[in-house]
Amino acid sequence: MRDWKVLLVDDEEEFVSTLAERLALRGVEVRVANNGKEALQKIEDDPPRVVVLDLMMPGLSGLEVLARIKRDYPAIEVILLTGMARSNEAGEGMRQGAFAYLMKPLSIEKLMEKIGEAMKQHTGKVD
Amino acid sequence: MDLKTNLAQTFGRLLDIPEEVPRPKRYSLIRRNITILMLLITVLPLVLMALINYHQYQSALRDEIMAPLRVLVNKTKHSFELFLANRLATVKFIASAYSYSDLADEKKLNKIFRVLKQEIEGFIDLGLIDSNGVQVSYAGPYDLKGKNYSDQTWFHQVRVGGVYVSGVFMGHRAFPHVVIAVQHLTDSGQFWVVRATIDTKRFDQLIASMGLDPQSDGFLINREGVFQTASKLYGKVLDTFPEWVPPVSYEPAVFERLDSKGRAVLLAYAYFDNPDFILMVVKPKAQVLKAWYTLKSELLLVFVGSVLVIVLLVLRLTHLLVERLKASDERRELAYREIQHSHKLSSIGRLATGVAHEVNNPMAIINEKAGLMKDLIEFTPDFPDREKFLGLVRAITQSVERCRAITHRLLGFARRMDVEIEVLNLNEVIKETAGFLEKEALHRNIRLRLHLAEGLSRIASDRGQLQQVFLNILNNAFAAIKDGGLVSVATWEIDMDRVGVSFQDDGVGMSEDTLKHVFEPFFTTKKGTGTGLGLSITYGIVKRLGGDIQVQSKPGQGTRFAIFLPKKPIEGAGNSHA
Numbered sequence: 001m002r003d004w005k006v007l008l009v010d011d012e013e014e015f016v017s018t019l020a021e022r023l024a025l026r027g028v029e030v031r032v033a034n035n036g037k038e039a040l041q042k043i044e045d046d047p048p049r050v051v052v053l054d055l056m057m058p059g060l061s062g063l064e065v066l067a068r069i070k071r072d073y074p075a076i077e078v079i080l081l082t083g084m085a086r087s088n089e090a091g092e093g094m095r096q097g098a099f100a101y102l103m104k105p106l107s108i109e110k111l112m113e114k115i116g117e118a119m120k121q122h123t124g125k126v127d
Numbered sequence: 128m129d130l131k132t133n134l135a136q137t138f139g140r141l142l143d144i145p146e147e148v149p150r151p152k153r154y155s156l157i158r159r160n161i162t163i164l165m166l167l168i169t170v171l172p173l174v175l176m177a178l179i180n181y182h183q184y185q186s187a188l189r190d191e192i193m194a195p196l197r198v199l200v201n202k203t204k205h206s207f208e209l210f211l212a213n214r215l216a217t218v219k220f221i222a223s224a225y226s227y228s229d230l231a232d233e234k235k236l237n238k239i240f241r242v243l244k245q246e247i248e249g250f251i252d253l254g255l256i257d258s259n260g261v262q263v264s265y266a267g268p269y270d271l272k273g274k275n276y277s278d279q280t281w282f283h284q285v286r287v288g289g290v291y292v293s294g295v296f297m298g299h300r301a302f303p304h305v306v307i308a309v310q311h312l313t314d315s316g317q318f319w320v321v322r323a324t325i326d327t328k329r330f331d332q333l334i335a336s337m338g339l340d341p342q343s344d345g346f347l348i349n350r351e352g353v354f355q356t357a358s359k360l361y362g363k364v365l366d367t368f369p370e371w372v373p374p375v376s377y378e379p380a381v382f383e384r385l386d387s388k389g390r391a392v393l394l395a396y397a398y399f400d401n402p403d404f405i406l407m408v409v410k411p412k413a414q415v416l417k418a419w420y421t422l423k424s425e426l427l428l429v430f431v432g433s434v435l436v437i438v439l440l441v442l443r444l445t446h447l448l449v450e451r452l453k454a455s456d457e458r459r460e461l462a463y464r465e466i467q468h469s470h471k472l473s474s475i476g477r478l479a480t481g482v483a484h485e486v487n488n489p490m491a492i493i494n495e496k497a498g499l500m501k502d503l504i505e506f507t508p509d510f511p512d513r514e515k516f517l518g519l520v521r522a523i524t525q526s527v528e529r530c531r532a533i534t535h536r537l538l539g540f541a542r543r544m545d546v547e548i549e550v551l552n553l554n555e556v557i558k559e560t561a562g563f564l565e566k567e568a569l570h571r572n573i574r575l576r577l578h579l580a581e582g583l584s585r586i587a588s589d590r591g592q593l594q595q596v597f598l599n600i601l602n603n604a605f606a607a608i609k610d611g612g613l614v615s616v617a618t619w620e621i622d623m624d625r626v627g628v629s630f631q632d633d634g635v636g637m638s639e640d641t642l643k644h645v646f647e648p649f650f651t652t653k654k655g656t657g658t659g660l661g662l663s664i665t666y667g668i669v670k671r672l673g674g675d676i677q678v679q680s681k682p683g684q685g686t687r688f689a690i691f692l693p694k695k696p697i698e699g700a701g702n703s704h705a
Contacts, residue, residue: 012488018495025502056484083484091548104487105494105531108502 004028004119005046009039009065010054010081022108028115036060040068047073050099050118052111054081055089063093070097077118081106158449165441170434177430181423188419193381196395196408199337200379203345204397204406206333211292211402214325215307217247219290222311222321230255230321233264233272240266251304251324256282258318267324285310285320292402295327295347295355295364303327303356303364305402327364330356343410348372350403360388360409370394372405383412458651483534490530497523548696550587553618553626554579560597561616564605571610578617586626587696592668599665600630600688607634607686621691629689637680645678672696 006028010016013034020030031048033039037060043051051069055062062080069076080093080101090101099118102111221230221239229235240253252267260277276282285291285308293306308322334345334356347355352368354361361369369387373380379397386392391412398405413420501520504510561575568575604614614632621627637645641652646666669676673693680686 012492015488015492015495018492018499022495022499022502025499025506083487103535104491105527106491108498 004050004115005031005048006115007031007033007039007042007048007051009033009036009051009057009062011035011057012054019106019111023112023115026108026112036062036065039065043069043073043076047076049076049122050115051076051078052081052115053078053098055093055101056083063089063096066093066096066098075122077122079111079114079118154449154453157452158445161448162441162445165445166438169437169441173430173433173437177426181426184422184426185419188422192419193393193395196381196393196410197379200395200397200406200408203333203337204379204399206336207330207347207404207406208399210329210333211305211307214247214249214323215290215292215309217243218307218309218321218323221253221323222309222319227255227313227317227319230319231263233266236264237266249325249329251326253321253323256308256320256322263319281306281308282320286318294349294353294402294404295330297365327356337408339408339410343408345406345408347404347406350398350405355404361386373407486530486534490527490534493523494527497527548587548589550585551590551593552583552585553588553593553628553692554583556590556593557597557616557618557628560594560601563598564601567605568614571605573605573608573611574613576613576615578615580618580620583618583626584620584694586692586694588672588692592672593692596665596668596690597628597630599661600690603661604630604632604634604686604688607636608632609634624694625691626694627689627691629687631685631687633685636682636684636686637678638682642678642680646676 004027006023008016008020008023008030009032010019011034016032016034020032023030031042031046033042036057039051039053040060042048053062053065057065066078066080069078074097077099078093078097080090080098081104082090082101083104093101099121100114102114221243225235225239230239236253236255240250243250243253252265252269252271254265254267254271255263256276257263260275260279260282262271262274262276265272281291281293289310289312291306291308293308295303295305297303304324304326306322306324308320310318310320312318330347334347337345339345344358344360346358346361348368349355350372352370352372354364354366354368357364358368370384373382373394373396375398376396377398377400379395382394382396384392384394386409393410393412394407395410396405396407497520501517501524504513504516504520510516557577557579561577564575567573601614601616608614612633614630617629617631619627637652646662666676669690669692673696675691677689677691678686679689
């Protein structure tokens, strides 16, 4: 088992649960949140090292969640997911300190790669 | 009121051209109506003024010409009257100064007659007639003694009026003469008549003294229209005047008439108080009004000339106006179409974005489910029918991949609508853009040279927008050069923050005036084909990308556009996902 604690945030339950299962199969310690509020709650309970965050969510939007994470937990790295329709938002997210952004549909290999890079970055920050 | 509304309606109709009239016909309608209107408002006052002037001049000139004629007639009439009054006074004097017996004595009468002839010109004879109308005595060349006049009209008239002056007649003597008779009443109620004859030579002298020119004529007629003196043109003494006898007027009057010979004449005349003569002067009108006719033809020439100038001007002006209108209509339409087109594109872009996004989410789920299936198969050691299932999953994943390609293409199209910053190699963008024009360059034998700096810094900018900018400028360069011309593109590092791109052509170049307006919207030198939007859009894009654009040009020496682009986007931007 790698020591990868990841929080997946997406309003599409089918998507997020399946993705979580796949990541778990690859030895990632995954938790899931279906909206921004829940995500912030789960981060507060037990801060992960990396958050994979969908930008398009009802209620608290991805960008808002990102801003709060960066405010309260600057060490946590955030990988943004986007349908790319509003890539301005992705750009904005990057400016606010997101680690990377990925387009849906994802390739699991690419996601694993980015999570791996983010983990390294995180470790660097913590050390 | 009615006229006013009518006029307003007519003018309104001229100005109001229905929108639904098809284009070419519409312009010819506008042209026609503006021409009519302008001609109306310019030529109408001119015509009115010309007419008014014409009449004023005519009457003024006529007065000027007719006044001397009147004076002449009046003067001559007075001379005639003076002459006759003088002769009448003489006869009256003889009648009063001498007694009946003196006058009845032929010897005495002859003596008186002799003195008379000596002193006063024109007397032919002198005689005494008693109350019975019998010639008592006579002095003169004829033997008239004893002749009885009692049944003659003049004798009765002299008895009634006391004085009688006859018209001209030939009488016994076969040359024109006038008789003057004066009645003398004695205190006892008896009366006698002194009768004298004078010849009319003096009349001719008086007429000659008017000094008329050869085409004109002067004469006396009586109220019956019988000539009392000879006329050069119309007849001898005692012939009948072939023209009309004018209405009675003792003041000199002037009429215009066509005479029996068909000449337009001015006829000046005046009636005498006594005897019933009318003095007439006839002058050919053409001659009298010569000055007027000259003036009239000059006026006409000026009028026709100015109307011609006005018509030409109006036609030319209207032509220019309508051409301008047409051109601006066309330009507006083109611009409108351009805007419509970009609106359409951006709507399509928005739609495409929406669709792509909506499809992406379920696609992501399918992708993950299939991925999970694959994972499960792979992670389970002896999965039954493992290869078959893996094949199925791969087919699903490949289909998702295809869908992804489609949605990406859609999003790529939409991306052109908004500024989309990515880190890119400027040289590559230029090469790509030049690729669009390769065919045309080949076809027109244009040398398109790229001097691209090696190792040029990558910049954060918008690929699609840059392509549009470069394409615009290259298109303009291609339009400016002849076949076989040269266009060179160069890139270089300016400083830490900026890179430069230049486009140099050897085309026609631009004047200073054109240069000033080159980035203004709707300014174009490509009459009819350009929208005047290309370079203004280019300018807008470069500015939006945080860059700058400069242009240098001289007529005949080609044009150089230089674009300076920031390496980093103005508002900062994201990593590339690609």
